[in-house]
Amino acid sequence: xxxxxxxxxxxxxxxxxxxxxxxxxxxxxxxxxxxxxxxxxxxxxxxxxxxxxxxxxxxxxxxxxxxxxxxxxxxxxxxxxxxxxxxxxxxxxxxxxxxxxxxxxxxxxxxxxxxxxxxxxxxxxxxxxxxxxxxxxxxxxxxxxxxxxxxxxxxxxxxxxxxxx
Amino acid sequence: xxxxxxxxxxxxxxxxxxxxxxxxxxxxxxxxxxxxxxxxxxxxxxxxxxxxxxxxxxxxxxxxxxxxxxxxxxxxxxxxxxxxxxxxxxxxxxxxxxxxxxxxxxxxxxxxxxxxxxxxxxxxxxxxxxxxxxxxxxxxxxxxxxxxxxxxxxxxxxxxxxxxxxxxxxxxxxxxxxxxxxxxxxxxxxxxxxxxxxxxxxxxxxxxxxxxxxxxxxxxxxxxxxxxxxxxxxxxxxxxxxxxxxxxxxxxxxxxxxxxxxxxxxxxxxxxxxxxxxxxxxxxxxxxxxxxxxxxxxxxxxxxxxxxxxxxxxxxxxxxxxxxxxxxxxxxxxxxxxxxxxxxxxxxxxxxxxxxxxxxxxxxxxxxxxxxxxxxxxxxxxxxxxxxxxxxxxxxxxxxxxxxxxxxxxxxxxxxxxxxxxxxxxxxxxxxxxxxxxxxxxxxxxxxxxxxxxxxxxxxxxxxxxxxxxxxxxxxxxxxxxxxxxxxxxxxxxxxxxxxxxxxxxxxxxxxxxxxxxxxxxxxxxxxxxxxxxxxxxxxxxxxxxxxxxxxxxxxxxxxxxxxxxxxxxxxxxxxx
Ligand SMILES: Cc1ncc(C[n+]2csc(CCOP(=O)(O)OP(=O)(O)O)c2C)c(N)n1
Numbered sequence: 001x002x003x004x005x006x007x008x009x010x011x012x013x014x015x016x017x018x019x020x021x022x023x024x025x026x027x028x029x030x031x032x033x034x035x036x037x038x039x040x041x042x043x044x045x046x047x048x049x050x051x052x053x054x055x056x057x058x059x060x061x062x063x064x065x066x067x068x069x070x071x072x073x074x075x076x077x078x079x080x081x082x083x084x085x086x087x088x089x090x091x092x093x094x095x096x097x098x099x100x101x102x103x104x105x106x107x108x109x110x111x112x113x114x115x116x117x118x119x120x121x122x123x124x125x126x127x128x129x130x131x132x133x134x135x136x137x138x139x140x141x142x143x144x145x146x147x148x149x150x151x152x153x154x155x156x157x158x159x160x161x162x163x164x165x
Numbered sequence: 166x167x168x169x170x171x172x173x174x175x176x177x178x179x180x181x182x183x184x185x186x187x188x189x190x191x192x193x194x195x196x197x198x199x200x201x202x203x204x205x206x207x208x209x210x211x212x213x214x215x216x217x218x219x220x221x222x223x224x225x226x227x228x229x230x231x232x233x234x235x236x237x238x239x240x241x242x243x244x245x246x247x248x249x250x251x252x253x254x255x256x257x258x259x260x261x262x263x264x265x266x267x268x269x270x271x272x273x274x275x276x277x278x279x280x281x282x283x284x285x286x287x288x289x290x291x292x293x294x295x296x297x298x299x300x301x302x303x304x305x306x307x308x309x310x311x312x313x314x315x316x317x318x319x320x321x322x323x324x325x326x327x328x329x330x331x332x333x334x335x336x337x338x339x340x341x342x343x344x345x346x347x348x349x350x351x352x353x354x355x356x357x358x359x360x361x362x363x364x365x366x367x368x369x370x371x372x373x374x375x376x377x378x379x380x381x382x383x384x385x386x387x388x389x390x391x392x393x394x395x396x397x398x399x400x401x402x403x404x405x406x407x408x409x410x411x412x413x414x415x416x417x418x419x420x421x422x423x424x425x426x427x428x429x430x431x432x433x434x435x436x437x438x439x440x441x442x443x444x445x446x447x448x449x450x451x452x453x454x455x456x457x458x459x460x461x462x463x464x465x466x467x468x469x470x471x472x473x474x475x476x477x478x479x480x481x482x483x484x485x486x487x488x489x490x491x492x493x494x495x496x497x498x499x500x501x502x503x504x505x506x507x508x509x510x511x512x513x514x515x516x517x518x519x520x521x522x523x524x525x526x527x528x529x530x531x532x533x534x535x536x537x538x539x540x541x542x543x544x545x546x547x548x549x550x551x552x553x554x555x556x557x558x559x560x561x562x563x564x565x566x567x568x569x570x571x572x573x574x575x576x577x578x579x580x581x582x583x584x585x586x587x588x589x590x591x592x593x594x595x596x597x598x599x600x601x602x603x604x605x606x607x608x609x610x611x612x613x614x615x616x617x618x619x620x621x622x623x624x625x626x627x628x629x630x631x632x633x634x635x636x637x638x639x640x641x642x643x644x645x646x647x648x649x650x651x652x653x654x655x656x657x658x659x660x661x662x663x664x665x666x667x668x669x670x671x672x673x674x675x676x677x678x679x680x681x682x683x684x685x686x687x688x689x690x691x692x693x694x695x696x697x698x699x700x701x702x703x704x705x706x707x708x709x710x711x712x713x714x715x716x717x718x719x720x721x722x723x724x725x726x727x728x729x730x731x732x733x734x735x736x737x738x739x740x741x742x
Binding site: 017063065069076077 | 283284287288291312475478
């Protein structure tokens, strides 16, 4: 399975942007045009005027300095910070659906989820829906462990992050 | 004050001091044109193709230093200005484009003449707007002009849905309020360099033994030609002026080595190659200047000054990077230098003058009875035209010869499409320049290929009373492509022959309201130019029949190191290379 969070080869950038029509298209378009590869991107408003975008970029595709400077040229981008995994608060969420080959394994999965401090959203016979919110590398391990149980669908949010204190 | 959005747009343009708009009407922008009836708003120049309007706005902006304005309708008109927007974006020219759009409620329905104009132009504008509320018009227009002209200049587009400009639509009702100071937390250009960086840069500049000031278009944008000259003289540093910076330093100045790059002169190319310090001032290490990057200026330390921080380190990692306005930073440098004297450049200067002596820009005179040499035509054109003549060039061989053989003494007398290389730029750009600077002579230097792309704007020039002059260097080929086919494709010529026999450029020009003169004989060149320079009531076209096989030299072949610069054949026997 592809690990989406090979954190050593990515950069995590937090951009504070003005909440204007098309701002996400501007950011995404810039990445496409300049050949910067986006690993994940998460965005939501923080208040009436601003939104915060967390972008995880492939470190191989371009020097971080260029990515930051080109982003900063967008008029609607107010501030850009590079976030270190160690210092910042960095979280990602995953939703998983499983179809177990044996209903008896539900208890095993429940124990596994508890070990990761995840939650079981619903169990219906051999079908389970789970969620986990944690560091992206935790999500990788979680999904690795779930793999043998038969994952039928999953959705990760991509990382969100804010600078450390 | 109550008014409709269309009237408000005209008022907003006047508020920004706009004197002339280059435009073309159509469905979605018709309400604005209706508001103009009776003479409201700035002067309007009706073009013959929207692309022309875009380049006119650019030419106007570069020649006058004021932002140019282009106004067109939605859909096909908006896409017709994509080329001039991309052109202005790459050459950092401040223009504001107003496009009509289908009514707001119809956006997204594939309505008649709907295109996603803001989407299409997002990557070729500095910023763009889609306005939904007519009350926003004064402030958006104000912001657009602010963004276009501050920091690194560039094009800004405003898309105006028809419902908010149409007086007959209640949705266009607005209350005029004068714009307030812009509040753009994400747009704060930095003008002054950091003192510690200035100190570090000056230290390198004083110590360098083989320095070169690599002057780019940013100096002209910053209006810093005086500072450039002062800095060069103070430190006794030779200057190369890129294609975008021609005129930033007088060509007659002994420190000016001229244009570097693919078709730069030998000394300018080699000076950069052998330098121990490059002071890149408002220049961006374009591939047409550096040639093969990994062998470019191998021994040079780099001081890089640019108002756009993204240029610093984009191509070449500088030893000292200074974010700031070229004029202000050069002022800071001059102050920092104070009375300090630079290192001795005697050896460097004699190397340079050795190269200048051995490899001057030169061409062989035409054989008797042969076609005109384009270089000779340009030399005569320069010699016989007023000193402050503005020259706008198309793209191709004639562009390189114009840059090489015109001797620029003043800033803002050279207009060309450097970054995008847009054929057809010259005639509309010249018209824009002449509209802004009516007292100066404006020559468009064009190729026969370029001429056929935008010559219809000569009708605009004739009808609107904007008497430009065109030197059409007719070599019957797409010359620059022919040259590459000759040199790099074993002379396998493919689709470059324009010998026609049509069009008849004389009849064509006359039909568009121009005086037209054909020159075949070298002895007629001066008289034709003098006659053209004497005509001021209508546009003039001189068709010069030039040598079809002439090539532009020197040349750094694409992908090759600058050290492999090829000088003209008649100079080659003397070179060791
Ligand atoms: C719009 C556009 N199309 C194609 C090109 C590629 N191109 C560059 S120079 C050139 C030939 C120009 O021919 P002409 O105007 O006759 O000038 P010359 O090179 O002969 O002086 C061409 C086709 C271009 N730069 N721009």
